[in-house]
Amino acid sequence: MNSCTILRSVLRSLNTSWVSNQRRWIRSAPSLYRTAGHTSNTTVHHSEATLGKLRSLNRQFDRRLRSVYQRYADGPDHTVFQGSHHVYIVEGCGIYRMGHTEEEQDMVQVFHTDCAGDVEGTIQRVRLSATESILAATAKNSHKEEAKCVVIRLDNHNAPQKPMLILDNVFSFEWASDDVLVYTTQEGLQCRHVFRLHLTNTGNQSELLYEEKDPEFFVEVSRSRDQRLLTINCSSKKSSEVWLIDSKCPFSPPTQVQPRQPGLLYHVEHSNNLLYILANTGTGHEYQLLRAPLSSPAMQHWKPIFSPGPGAVIKDMEMLQDHCVITVREPQGQLQLQSISLKSPDHGTVLQLPSWACAVETQRIGTVDKDTFSFLLSSPVHPPIRYHLSPAHQRPLSREHAFQHQHTLLTECHTTRLQAASQDGTMVPMTLFHMKALADLSEAPLLVHVYGAYGLDLNMSFSPEKRLLLEDNWTLAYCHVRGGGECGVSWHRAGCLQQKMKGVEDLSACIQTLFQSGVSQPALTALTARSAGAVLAGALCNKNPHLLTAVHLQAPFVDVLGTMQDPSLPLTIEERGEWGDPLTNPQDRDNIASYCPCHNIVPQLYPSMLITAYSGDSRVPLSGVLKYVERLKKAIQTHTSSSSRLPIKGNVPTIMLDLQPGNDHFGPEDFDQSVSETAQQLAFFYTVLGLEYKGSQQKMRGKRKRTIKNMTIPCQFPHHVIGQINMRT
Numbered sequence: 001m002n003s004c005t006i007l008r009s010v011l012r013s014l015n016t017s018w019v020s021n022q023r024r025w026i027r028s029a030p031s032l033y034r035t036a037g038h039t040s041n042t043t044v045h046h047s048e049a050t051l052g053k054l055r056s057l058n059r060q061f062d063r064r065l066r067s068v069y070q071r072y073a074d075g076p077d078h079t080v081f082q083g084s085h086h087v088y089i090v091e092g093c094g095i096y097r098m099g100h101t102e103e104e105q106d107m108v109q110v111f112h113t114d115c116a117g118d119v120e121g122t123i124q125r126v127r128l129s130a131t132e133s134i135l136a137a138t139a140k141n142s143h144k145e146e147a148k149c150v151v152i153r154l155d156n157h158n159a160p161q162k163p164m165l166i167l168d169n170v171f172s173f174e175w176a177s178d179d180v181l182v183y184t185t186q187e188g189l190q191c192r193h194v195f196r197l198h199l200t201n202t203g204n205q206s207e208l209l210y211e212e213k214d215p216e217f218f219v220e221v222s223r224s225r226d227q228r229l230l231t232i233n234c235s236s237k238k239s240s241e242v243w244l245i246d247s248k249c250p251f252s253p254p255t256q257v258q259p260r261q262p263g264l265l266y267h268v269e270h271s272n273n274l275l276y277i278l279a280n281t282g283t284g285h286e287y288q289l290l291r292a293p294l295s296s297p298a299m300q301h302w303k304p305i306f307s308p309g310p311g312a313v314i315k316d317m318e319m320l321q322d323h324c325v326i327t328v329r330e331p332q333g334q335l336q337l338q339s340i341s342l343k344s345p346d347h348g349t350v351l352q353l354p355s356w357a358c359a360v361e362t363q364r365i366g367t368v369d370k371d372t373f374s375f376l377l378s379s380p381v382h383p384p385i386r387y388h389l390s391p392a393h394q395r396p397l398s399r400e401h402a403f404q405h406q407h408t409l410l411t412e413c414h415t416t417r418l419q420a421a422s423q424d425g426t427m428v429p430m431t432l433f434h435m436k437a438l439a440d441l442s443e444a445p446l447l448v449h450v451y452g453a454y455g456l457d458l459n460m461s462f463s464p465e466k467r468l469l470l471e472d473n474w475t476l477a478y479c480h481v482r483g484g485g486e487c488g489v490s491w492h493r494a495g496c497l498q499q500k501m502k503g504v505e506d507l508s509a510c511i512q513t514l515f516q517s518g519v520s521q522p523a524l525t526a527l528t529a530r531s532a533g534a535v536l537a538g539a540l541c542n543k544n545p546h547l548l549t550a551v552h553l554q555a556p557f558v559d560v561l562g563t564m565q566d567p568s569l570p571l572t573i574e575e576r577g578e579w580g581d582p583l584t585n586p587q588d589r590d591n592i593a594s595y596c597p598c599h600n601i602v603p604q605l606y607p608s609m610l611i612t613a614y615s616g617d618s619r620v621p622l623s624g625v626l627k628y629v630e631r632l633k634k635a636i637q638t639h640t641s642s643s644s645r646l647p648i649k650g651n652v653p654t655i656m657l658d659l660q661p662g663n664d665h666f667g668p669e670d671f672d673q674s675v676s677e678t679a680q681q682l683a684f685f686y687t688v689l690g691l692e693y694k695g696s697q698q699k700m701r702g703k704r705k706r707t708i709k710n711m712t713i714p715c716q717f718p719h720h721v722i723g724q725i726n727m728r729t
Helices: 003-007 050-071 404-412 465-473 489-493 497-515 533-543 559-566 587-597 621-643 671-689
Strands: 037-043 080-082 086-091 094-099 108-112 122-128 134-140 147-153 165-177 179-185 189-202 203-211 216-222 229-234 240-246 266-271 272-277 289-293 303-306 312-317 323-329 335-341 347-352 359-363 372-376 385-392 395-399 414-421 427-434 446-449 473-479 525-530 550-554 608-614 655-660 691-694 696-698 720-724
Touching: 050 465, 050 671, 050 691, 080 655, 086 122, 094 122, 108 134, 108 147, 122 165, 134 165, 134 414, 147 179, 165 189, 165 216, 179 216, 229 266, 240 266, 272 312, 289 312, 303 335, 312 359, 347 489, 427 465, 427 497, 446 497, 465 473, 465 671, 473 497, 497 533, 497 587, 525 533, 525 671, 533 550, 550 671, 559 587, 559 621, 608 621, 608 671, 621 655, 671 691
Parallel strands: 189 216, 446 473, 446 525, 525 550, 550 608, 608 655
Antiparallel strands: 037 655, 080 086, 086 094, 094 108, 122 134, 134 147, 147 165, 165 179, 179 189, 189 203, 216 229, 229 240, 266 272, 272 289, 289 303, 312 323, 323 335, 335 347, 359 372, 372 385, 385 395, 414 427, 414 720, 427 473, 691 696
């Protein structure tokens, strides 16, 4: 359970697909013709030679990416889960199973969407009933927000089964018993209703169990690790509320844990008639672990049993049979596991994770071993490696066999953690990945990543295309600015609402600190952001465009003011806690207007931009993206036409809009389309930065190689090296 999920909703940032974050790069879907997405080139100045080189590079990167993806196709697959009798594998549109023993290794398909009539798309979530007699799963395609839930009776047949029931518009669901399914329905981007479905021999009966009245709240159901409790989680940007359903009496009405109150966020787990509550009741309103009797769940009975040290924050919690394993982010940015005995909470064990680890992904291994913790460790450039921890047997951290290329990368790749002093003196953490020594990076191309919204961490899980760039001697920088969740709840609150500009200042400070540290230069620097991360990226381009040469924005949220002034849009009301309410609060309106990318465009020399948008995206209205592109185009035209000197050929920015069909905010699910889109992004970076691409290495073209000796960069942001070590997203 990640602490970020306490605020889970269908954000502009949250991918509602496959509950365990299925890596689309490991599953190659059948080749499909890339339907007519078109690239609208609103370039102020370009040449056919430049566009020809872009197309040529696109084809080269398409081939290279397929090779890189294939290299990691056999990595740990976390679409596997285990029941009492079988191992289940989710692959694309099908669900398969095989027995636990060596004699039962034949793979049998138990469901495929082709057997379910109008059900189409890929599998999202799968849940087994307690006795493994019934399976429920949702399937969704990229052209619809809502998913269909199929209920399948499992038997000994060796052919895919037809569903016994299909439910429309289902978001989350859990089994309360073998014949009772609790689920939420989704309307657009909102979930407010919880139903209880009773499967009987005489028919199926569904009744409304809970209805959320507040439009700022999002509702989902989940299940405790010990399978005892179902939780109805009601969450807004500012508070949360949990209701419980005991699986021992699934027809009883839900009981409330703690009524919602402003500023209180909490999540509930269970073990041995005790509730374990992760709540932001610690120092500075950060998360701590508390405990209360199941019979007395209200807040006055909560007793703290674990709080992280100064500057450290809780990032994740996993309940085992007799232990709780907590993932903690240390002040320096490294991750560690703390194992706490539920019988003696004062006694715990600290396990330091490898220094390169940036992402921990829990793998619930089902009923096979209830006191073993299995998880994947990765970074943007380190492929996932599966680890096991068994606190009850006092077994240390163990790692499964890794491929040789993973060992090689561990020794060759540097992971460096820096800090930048922002405008108000706040120290902002950064994570760098590079192959050469830090002192040898002045001529290396730099790709900067930023998000900084909703209290969510910047995505630091493995990405094959980032590995490709690293092998080509790029430096990858991840800026953990305020507004995100890397440094806790207070870090988010310091960068939202009236403080949103702090994230822009943090991003600017990070980039300037990198330059002052000898890492790259503006002529070789690109910035990438998606969804709500485009707010900070776009604001930086308006404020300090000289820091960048290339920018890629995917599904960008760039018209904050226009969107938040339209309550008819699906996320406007729900997201007032992040951006403010410009309709009723003049201060909020003025604040949003001060940083909104679309409303602060001025005639100046902007970086070149590739903007990828999706025509039916309901999280980020296309009208705002088109408005942003048109205003950029006019501003650049005004600047170049009024300049006292004609711009040097090649220095006039290119603004490219890649408009794709469909309403998937998170990019194409089809493998071929995804590769093609990523190849275009890489080709754009290489073309704009003037880099030659030759197989596995790049070099700078002479005509683009330039220094920054005539560019003045303010020096008020000294860098601090901590240490060098080897819903709108």
